[in-house]
Amino acid sequence: METTEVLKNTDATQILEINFGPQHPSTHGVFRMTVQLDGEKICGLKPVFGYLHRNHEQIAENLPYAAIMPYTDRLDYVNALANNFGYALTIEKLAGFEVPERAEYIRVIMAELARIVNHITVIGFMLNDLGAFFTPLLYAFRERERILDLFEEITGSRLMNNYFRFGGVKRDLTNENLAAIQKIVSKFPAFLKEFEALLTKNEILCMRCQNIGILSGETATNAGITGPVLRASGVNYDIRKVDGYSIYNRFDFKIPLGEKGDVYDRFYVRVLEIRESLKILEQALTKIPQGEIINKKSLPLLKMPRNFKPPVGEAYGRVESPKGELGFYVVSDGTPQPWRYHVRAPSLINLTVLEEMCLGQKIADAIIILGSIDIVLGETDR
Amino acid sequence: MNIFGSGVFQGMMVTLKNFLTSYFRKPDEGGIFTVQYPEEREKAIENFRNFPFLVYDGSPEQIRCVACGICERECPPKCIHIEMALDVVGKPARKPTVFDIDYGLCMNCGICEEVCPFDSIFMDHAFEVTAPERQISLVRPKKALLKSNEYFQKIRPTLAAVIDQKRKTAEEKKKAAIQPPATSESK
Ligand code: SF4
Ligand code: SF4
Numbered sequence: 001m002e003t004t005e006v007l008k009n010t011d012a013t014q015i016l017e018i019n020f021g022p023q024h025p026s027t028h029g030v031f032r033m034t035v036q037l038d039g040e041k042i043c044g045l046k047p048v049f050g051y052l053h054r055n056h057e058q059i060a061e062n063l064p065y066a067a068i069m070p071y072t073d074r075l076d077y078v079n080a081l082a083n084n085f086g087y088a089l090t091i092e093k094l095a096g097f098e099v100p101e102r103a104e105y106i107r108v109i110m111a112e113l114a115r116i117v118n119h120i121t122v123i124g125f126m127l128n129d130l131g132a133f134f135t136p137l138l139y140a141f142r143e144r145e146r147i148l149d150l151f152e153e154i155t156g157s158r159l160m161n162n163y164f165r166f167g168g169v170k171r172d173l174t175n176e177n178l179a180a181i182q183k184i185v186s187k188f189p190a191f192l193k194e195f196e197a198l199l200t201k202n203e204i205l206c207m208r209c210q211n212i213g214i215l216s217g218e219t220a221t222n223a224g225i226t227g228p229v230l231r232a233s234g235v236n237y238d239i240r241k242v243d244g245y246s247i248y249n250r251f252d253f254k255i256p257l258g259e260k261g262d263v264y265d266r267f268y269v270r271v272l273e274i275r276e277s278l279k280i281l282e283q284a285l286t287k288i289p290q291g292e293i294i295n296k297k298s299l300p301l302l303k304m305p306r307n308f309k310p311p312v313g314e315a316y317g318r319v320e321s322p323k324g325e326l327g328f329y330v331v332s333d334g335t336p337q338p339w340r341y342h343v344r345a346p347s348l349i350n351l352t353v354l355e356e357m358c359l360g361q362k363i364a365d366a367i368i369i370l371g372s373i374d375i376v377l378g379e380t381d382r
Numbered sequence: 383m384n385i386f387g388s389g390v391f392q393g394m395m396v397t398l399k400n401f402l403t404s405y406f407r408k409p410d411e412g413g414i415f416t417v418q419y420p421e422e423r424e425k426a427i428e429n430f431r432n433f434p435f436l437v438y439d440g441s442p443e444q445i446r447c448v449a450c451g452i453c454e455r456e457c458p459p460k461c462i463h464i465e466m467a468l469d470v471v472g473k474p475a476r477k478p479t480v481f482d483i484d485y486g487l488c489m490n491c492g493i494c495e496e497v498c499p500f501d502s503i504f505m506d507h508a509f510e511v512t513a514p515e516r517q518i519s520l521v522r523p524k525k526a527l528l529k530s531n532e533y534f535q536k537i538r539p540t541l542a543a544v545i546d547q548k549r550k551t552a553e554e555k556k557k558a559a560i561q562p563p564a565t566s567e568s569k
Binding site: 063066067068071135139142146149152154155156157160162170171194197198199200202203204205206302304305306 | 386387388389390392393396397400410415427428429430431452455456457458489490491492493496497499505
């Protein structure tokens with residue numbers, strides 16, 4: 001608002017409209033924004049979605065329930081396990097499946113590892129956008145690589161895990177796997193300390209990030225923002241605590257909150273969240289019981305996915321994915337395919353406040369603001 | 383309190399330390415673990431799955447697949463195409479004549495491996511699958527998909543051992559229950 005008024009009064013420069021993306025490395029995929037610029041200041045910004053639209057929901061409505069699982073991997077491909085988790089939770093709600101104790105623990109362990117992977121990737125890329133060209137990103141990738149190797153060993157694939165099944169998980173964790181996870185967890189704090197020494201006090205980073213792209217808690221709540229972006233604005237809302245889904249209410253962990261809701265807070269909240277995830281992992285690793293990894297009732301489904309017909313009804317399951325509230329809404333009409341399948345993607349909804357955060361900022365800041373929201377286009381466009 | 387620039391300096395020390403120690407540390411303790419790919423190769427992880435292949439015992443004629451079509455039906459992107467072979471009288475021979483998998487479509491999900499009741503289709507480790515175009519060369523016919531059980535034992539020893547054991551006991555059971563008309567495949 002302000003900037004347009006200034007313009008009228010001074011009849012200074014013309015407003016320049018540029019298309020940023022879709023083929024720009026800093027848009028984290030094929031995302032386009034139409035930016036109106038007054039000099040270097042942003043006075044208008046319109047996100048344009050849809051370049052990666054793959055008809056995910058429609059495809060899913062033509063598939064048996066179990067066959068949708070590998071497709072959910074492709075939503076947010078940085079942490080496929082969180083998507084698996086959300087979808088499995090929804091169908092379990094719909095069909096009334098119980099999950100055995102050990103499987104619950106395995107799920108939490110895998111989901112938290114995925115959260116760590118996601119957060120270090122995001123932080124790395126955000127710093128890349130800032131101009132810390134690839135050094136911090138590659139440090140982050142070095143650690144991520146270890147976790148991905150572990151995923152490959154457990155799930156069979158580094159990114160497209162397809163690991164969760166209705167009522168359990170696909171493969172058990174062996175003792176070696178657990179030891180490997182323990183090793184990663186015990187080594188991670190040292191890396192985080194180093195990473196923080198590299199970054200958090202860096203004056204250039206502080207100048208670029210602090211007081212940039214401020215999102216007030218009120219706007220964030222009204223716009224339905226979730227995840228670290230919301231918590232950086234100081235709103236205490238984490239579905240792991242609110243819903244206590246799976247077995248999250250058994251663990252002792254804190255929800256890190258930001259104060260101002262600027263880019264720096266969003267970055268730092270993620271660092272703190274990694275620490276909390278490590279805490280959850282520690283607890284889960286000590287408490288994990290022996291036992292079944294999949295519900296007996298759903299075992300035949302593995303061999304004959306097409307015969308799975310959940311009762312008529314609807315279910316909405318949601319998880320705290322590293323990006324925010326990831327929800328799946330499924331309506332069943334008693335046939336092997338869902339009648340309606342909808343994904344509530346946090347990336348898409350978190351993007352809606354982009355304009356508000358960017359107004360009045362410099363064009364270079366728009367890139368880091370976008371980076372701090374943490375979007376994955378596979379999920380935004382579906 | 384802080385001198386301006388000390389944060390940057392501290393950061394620089396971290397990068398310097400990493401730069402130097404990366405040459406001395408072991409790969410899993412922060413050292414360099416980049417693999418110079420075509421010359422050097424990492425040891426494949428056993429559970430790694432890529433594209434499916436078909437297992438045969440002994441000779442390629444003794445294919446395990448009975449062309450039941452379950453994997454064809456359950457494959458999410460529908461990239462498997464099977465045609466049942468017919469014997470001389472025109473009865474189904476419980477063997478595929480055509481078994482194509484379109485590698486260009488396959489999403490490496492591993493569902494075919496999971497659903498196959500005859501332990502016939504498994505996920506391969508070979509990832510160097512290139513083709514000049516995607517319409518023809520990536521559709522793998524049966525001939526290209528068939529691989530021996532020894533190969534399977536080599537790439538995935540643990541799973542292969544379990545499967546072999548399972549097949550052996552099934553075989554023995556079948557023999558024990560001597561059935562005069564040797565037509566059925568009791569399963
Ligand atoms: S791995 Fe998945 S996509 Fe590929 S052939 Fe098997 S079922 Fe089909
Ligand atoms: S590979 Fe297995 S599931 Fe597929 S047709 Fe052959 S026997 Fe049936």
